[in-house]
Amino acid sequence: MININKAKEIINKIETEEKISKEDALTLLSSFEYDNNINIKNLNDEEKEEVKNLKEYLRIKAREKADKIFGKYVFMRGLIEFTNYCKNDCIYCGIRKSNKNAERYRLIKEDILSCCELGYEIGFRTFVLQGGEDPYYNLEIMSDIVESIKTKYSDCALTLSIGEKDEEYYRVLKEKGADRFLLRHETSDNIHYSKLHPSNMSLENRKECLRNLKKLGYQTGTGIMVGSPYQTLENIVDDFVFMQEIKPEMIGIGPFLPHKDTPFANEKKGELELTLILISILRLIFPLSLIPATTALGTIKEGGREMGILYGANVVMPNLSPMDVRKKYLLYNDKIATGSESAEGVESLRKNINNIGYILTGKRGDYELNRYKS
Ligand code: SF4
Numbered sequence: 434m435i436n437i438n439k440a441k442e443i444i445n446k447i448e449t450e451e452k453i454s455k456e457d458a459l460t461l462l463s464s465f466e467y468d469n470n471i472n473i474k475n476l477n478d479e480e481k482e483e484v485k486n487l488k489e490y491l492r493i494k495a496r497e498k499a500d501k502i503f504g505k506y507v508f509m510r511g512l513i514e515f516t517n518y519c520k521n522d523c524i525y526c527g528i529r530k531s532n533k534n535a536e537r538y539r540l541i542k543e544d545i546l547s548c549c550e551l552g553y554e555i556g557f558r559t560f561v562l563q564g565g566e567d568p569y570y571n572l573e574i575m576s577d578i579v580e581s582i583k584t585k586y587s588d589c590a591l592t593l594s595i596g597e598k599d600e601e602y603y604r605v606l607k608e609k610g611a612d613r614f615l616l617r618h619e620t621s622d623n624i625h626y627s628k629l630h631p632s633n634m635s636l637e638n639r640k641e642c643l644r645n646l647k648k649l650g651y652q653t654g655t656g657i658m659v660g661s662p663y664q665t666l667e668n669i670v671d672d673f674v675f676m677q678e679i680k681p682e683m684i685g686i687g688p689f690l691p692h693k694d695t696p697f698a699n700e701k702k703g704e705l706e707l708t709l710i711l712i713s714i715l716r717l718i719f720p721l722s723l724i725p726a727t728t729a730l731g732t733i734k735e736g737g738r739e740m741g742i743l744y745g746a747n748v749v750m751p752n753l754s755p756m757d758v759r760k761k762y763l764l765y766n767d768k769i770a771t772g773s774e775s776a777e778g779v780e781s782l783r784k785n786i787n788n789i790g791y792i793l794t795g796k797r798g799d800y801e802l803n804r805y806k807s
Pocket residue numbers: 519520521522523526527528529530564565566596
């Protein structure tokens with residue numbers, strides 16, 4: 434039996450306190466039934482209606498919170514996927530090193546700068562450099578890339594999403610001008626982590642990297658895959674606990690989507706419903722954070738990205754990578770990379786966002802503590 438009043442009480446409490454306890458998180462997450470059987474409840478019609486209303490209650494609270502802080506604005510970031518080589522072998526990932534079918538590519542500095550030039554003309558003021566953990570980009574090469582971008586586009590923010598490095602590597606790139614760093618922790622549970630990664634990778638190291646990034650002053654992003662194989666609601670509760678420790682400035686969550694050339698090829702897709710609910714809960718816990726409506730959300734369902742915004746997300750990341758490499762950066766199958774998901778499609782993206790009552794802006798959109806005051 435679902436206690437709707439209790440669930441609403443918890444939502445109101447997170448809205449006021451901007452934090453959630455383990456116990457409340459589990460009660461709230463268990464109050465919903467998801468589209469992929471992670472929490473089967475066999476509800477009757479009346480209960481289904483109640484749960485639907487509860488979800489809408491949560492969504493409205495989250496969106497009101499985001500509107501209060503960010504107004505009707507949705508920030509856009511230009512994503513440049515500059516290498517799909519990776520030394521790691523994460524079980525779920527389409528560009529893991531054992532995937533011999535992946536067509537590998539690397540962009541040199543000049544290619545990356547051309548992507549920035551195109552993006553700048555379109556109006557982007559944040560570039561996100563994303564890649565596998567590719568040892569080719571040693572500290573010297575990466576420093577040169579970061580410095581070149583920041584010299585030429587000094588009014589833009591630069592986000593890196595290049596995986597686990599030692600503290601010195603992070604420190605030098607920060608000095609060269611990198612502003613932000615995305616490193617999704619994927620799961621904060623050791624047993625779950627070990628089912629998603631080979632034994633030479635460690636959750637402790639990933640957590641350590643996140644702590645180092647915060648210490649160095651990066652605006653730091655983390656997040657999870659929702660509905661990844663073996664994930665439980667208890668795991669997600671632990672993710673809330675970990676995120677509340679890290680206090681991320683950015684949070685990226687998207688549904689797990691299988692890739693055909695990985696050991697998880699036949700696993701079920703992640704949960705759309707659960708992803709949306711988590712976006713809303715995270716918005717209430719971390720009101721100032723920049724939360725993207727991810728490409729994975731747009732891939733799992735047409736209009737999924739817009740739904741993400743309506744549940745509290747406030748960032749979109751169109752693809753600025755050169756056309757010929759976009760289909761090679763496949764972490765999962767059927768990824769959308771053209772149309773309104775691409776930089777060329779910014780106008781159609783703008784229209785889609787206008788249609789749901791929001792305004793796309795190219796502004797840097799940094800994490801700012803004083804947004805609350807305005
Ligand atoms: S998830 Fe990241 S680190 Fe793991 S194999 Fe894929 S690109 Fe490499």
